[in-house]
Amino acid sequence: MAKRKRRLGRSSDSEADAGTQPGKEDVEADVTDASTAGEPSEQPTAAEEEFVRGVLVRGEAAHAEDGELESDATHEIVEERKGALPKIRRRRSKAF
Numbered sequence: 001m002a003k004r005k006r007r008l009g010r011s012s013d014s015e016a017d018a019g020t021q022p023g024k025e026d027v028e029a030d031v032t033d034a035s036t037a038g039e040p041s042e043q044p045t046a047a048e049e050e051f052v053r054g055v056l057v058r059g060e061a062a063h064a065e066d067g068e069l070e071s072d073a074t075h076e077i078v079e080e081r082k083g084a085l086p087k088i089r090r091r092r093s094k095a096f
């Protein structure tokens with residue numbers, strides 16, 4: 001995601017006379033570029049790959065049959081990809 005810095009707050013002391021809140025300091029905040037917000041990247045990160053491997057090894061991922069998952073599955077395998085890890089989607093939490 002593309003990020004850029006944006007300054008928030010007063011830009012000059014003359015604004016204090018114009019009705020803005022006096023005493024507010026300038027604050028810098030990271031702003032995510034709206035054009036890339038929410039879009040998944042093509043290449044999974046190492047952390048994402050490790051998470052998917054862990055879910056698969058623990059047997060917490062399964063294919064849905066008639067819209068239902070096995071009782072111990074928390075994630076649905078939604079797409080098998082040749083030469084890559086499958087795409088999974090969380091469906092529910094585990095109740096201990």
